[in-house]
Amino acid sequence: MEIYRGLNKYKFRILVVLLLTFGNALGELFLPKLMSLVIDKGVAYGDTQYILRVGLLMIVVVILTVTCRASAAYHSSKTTMAFSRDLRYKLFKKINYLSFDDVEHFSISSLITRTTDDVNQVEQMVLMALRPLIRGPLMFIGGLIMALSTNLKLSVILPITIPFIAVGLYIILKMGLPYFPILQKRLDKINELFRRRLTGLRVIRAFSRDDLEEEIFDNANEKYREMATKVNKLLINMRPLLTIILNLALVLVMYFGAKLIDIRELGVGELMAYIQYITQVLTAMIMMSFLLNLIPRTLASMDRISEVLDYNRTKTGGKEKLNDEIYEIRGENISFGYPDAHRKVLNNISFDVKKGETLGIIGGTGSGKTTLLRLILQFYEPGYGELFVNGKDIRNINNYYMREEISYVPQDLFFFSKSIRNNMKYAKKDASDSEINKSLDYAKTRDFLGEDALCDNMTRGGVNFSGGQRQRLSIARALTRDASVYIFDDSFSALDYKTDYELRMSLKDFISNKIVIIVAQRVATILNADKILVLEDGEVAGYGTHEDLMKNNEVYREIAISQGQDYEE
Ligand SMILES: Nc1ncnc2c1ncn2[C@@H]1O[C@H](COP(=O)(O)OP(=O)(O)O)[C@@H](O)[C@H]1O
Ligand SMILES: [Mg+2]
Incomplete structure (x- = not known):
């Protein structure tokens, strides 16, 4: 041990x-x-x-x-x-x-x-x-x-x-003897409740459930006291x-x-x-x-x-290096279910995206979009089917080489409580100020950031910015990194249509020679993608360009129409 x-x-x-x-x-x-x-x-x-x-x-x-x-x-x-x-x-x-x-x-x-x-x-x-x-x-x-x-x-x-x-x-x-492990478990419980209380602060407040939380905490606290008293009584009587x-x-x-x-x-x-x-x-x-x-x-x-x-951690990936930038990602009949759940979240997914292309992924919440990205990021391995990167099975590729080539904007935005400069440097350690400023420009952050905002602080993980502003900062961070694959998970959802449009136009220059994967709920966001993968309940409901899908795909057309626009450009 x-x-x-x-x-x-x-x-x-x-x-x-x-x-x-x-x-x-x-x-x-x-x-x-x-x-x-x-x-x-x-x-x-x-x-x-x-x-x-x-x-x-x-x-x-x-x-x-x-x-x-x-x-x-x-x-x-x-x-x-x-x-x-x-x-x-x-x-x-x-x-x-x-x-x-x-x-x-x-x-x-x-x-x-x-x-x-x-x-x-x-x-x-x-x-x-x-x-x-x-x-x-x-x-x-x-x-x-x-x-x-x-x-x-x-x-x-x-x-x-x-x-x-x-x-x-x-x-x-x-x-x-038997009391001690129980004592420790109860302490765990108290810590867990504290964490929940603090991370869930807004929800708890919004629904005025402070009293409920108090009761639950009180309960756990009392249980801990009870056990601790028992143990100490024993020791004291001794x-x-x-x-x-x-x-x-x-x-x-x-x-x-x-x-x-x-x-x-x-x-x-x-x-x-x-x-x-x-x-x-x-x-x-x-x-x-x-x-x-x-x-x-x-x-x-x-x-x-x-x-x-001594925990045998779940390993993903293998030993193979990527000797080149990533020029192709291809999925063949991928199926996947999360380890603890029996339900499959992805079923028989196939797609293909090459250097210089943009793959759009659209589908309702829970359709498996984020999950598919997690497979590409090697957070999990596909259960069945193959995911090829540059023709190699992703299960054999080393994490490090894989992630070096990818820049990712996660759906849950997270920042460190540091200056904007330091947050941007998280994507590229030695990024110069001019590089950072360039990606801040590309990400259309200037309407809320001044010209010299690099020293501005992101208080407590960025609460001093709105949802849409944080999305753009998160995009700027991803753009700071030199990668061959850029992945955006629902990164435009909080933007108004105009900013969404401007941002996409600006990204066009930036990522012309890369692989881009954009997950979106809005048809407008992925309109110009080379290919669009339509997911529904973990299955492929359509795959093609916007024009193809509008003509031939019922699901896609419904999404587009429900968003109230007839996207004929
Ligand atoms: N870590 C997880 N463990 C178990 N199930 C998960 C996990 N993350 C997501 N899921 C489930 O997988 C399904 C697809 O989720 P997700 O890929 O996040 O969908 P989307 O991004 O399209 O909204 C959902 O039903 C969700 O409940
Ligand atoms: Mg998602």
Whole structure:
């Protein structure tokens, strides 16, 4: 799994942390022993020399222990932060290359939670647990050995107390385990609702459904609280319970220890050391159980991260290069259905468009126009039939080479909240100002943009422009790119007839030697196309020039007449 492979890089640093922690534990185990010597051999006999010598040794041990501890903490934080940085980067990279279906498979908000919350969870766990996970078992076993070697008789207390704590811990863990994945899912839900609320703001407001949204959110929020409370209750109850057991154990130790001192089988110093050892053993147990408690939670997060990192993303395209610009796109009996739906969206579509030609696609909403474009853009692969680009099967052509040759105006307009210049440069990284200005001219943006508008900002993705203005800006962006295929998906719909006409006339010069595909709902927009593909419910209802179709095609004629014009030019 990718997530563990990420740790590989830090093998050496982790080893250093392990060694330092080991040193730290040894020191802590050694100190009570030294103290008992000071009391039983030094204080008891008034041997000042001895006290000074062992005291000095204790200071050295303390300094070493503290140094080990501090550097272990330092290195483990450093490693953890580097690890989680890598993890976020890997996630981002992976998500960057997911196909549209893959993103829908996870849902956007879940992908966000996974990159932020889940990574934090793992980060916290590694940060908190890296040292205690080693220290815990070491202190547990070391403490036991030291306790046993200090006094065997007193150690009958151990088999009495340890099982108590173990059983208590087991029950608590068993109860807590199933809650953690649920907790995370409910958090996802809250994120999802937030996103919906914010992206759907206008619709929600327009229909005054704020109260409905509030109710739904309230519900999800309450469910999360409920689960989180359950989990925390469990964790909180655990603490006093364990403290009580720990203190009872200490009472027992002191009681029996006092008796042993009475019959001179135990020194006072030894009893003091013993109390420290048994405290170390029991706190190590408690500490480990807290960590164990975190582990399922972390594992749930790690699973969710791994699901993304190890996801077998849907690949489109193959390895072949396009050695030339695109000079022909030809579809032969293409059929296609979206992965999750059983219904076919495209059925038996054939068309052909060559360099210098314009293909118009017309049809009602939902007839499959956008879907056909998505196949050409390699967002999806055709289910049946063939789509040839320069005579090559599109399934074999590499994404990169394909998309380099295409400039696309999507139906849903999207801009970045940057200057117009930067938005235009998205189509061509090194576009000069004069190039950008040229495409802004071609796209007829000047009636709302001044001559030097390049620095103007597109606030929040372009809300400061109207629908028709954004369409023209989106067209300008597409024109900024040097491509051999220009695709316009319903990019003229929000323009008035006059602007639509002017824009088409202006585009004529620009794209004379390219392949142009224009999707439109208005006959006027594609009137002059070399070929027009009429789609109806995913099937070809007509294919030919405007004149042919007007003469011979019922569907097309109806569309034209319904738009109230008799297009005889
Ligand atoms: N991502 C998708 N997943 C599933 N079905 C989709 C998806 N996108 C579009 N569809 C369906 O495919 C059909 C054609 O849609 P589309 O190509 O967008 O039509 P058009 O662009 O002609 O309006 C519609 O019935 C729509 O519901
Ligand atoms: Mg569409």
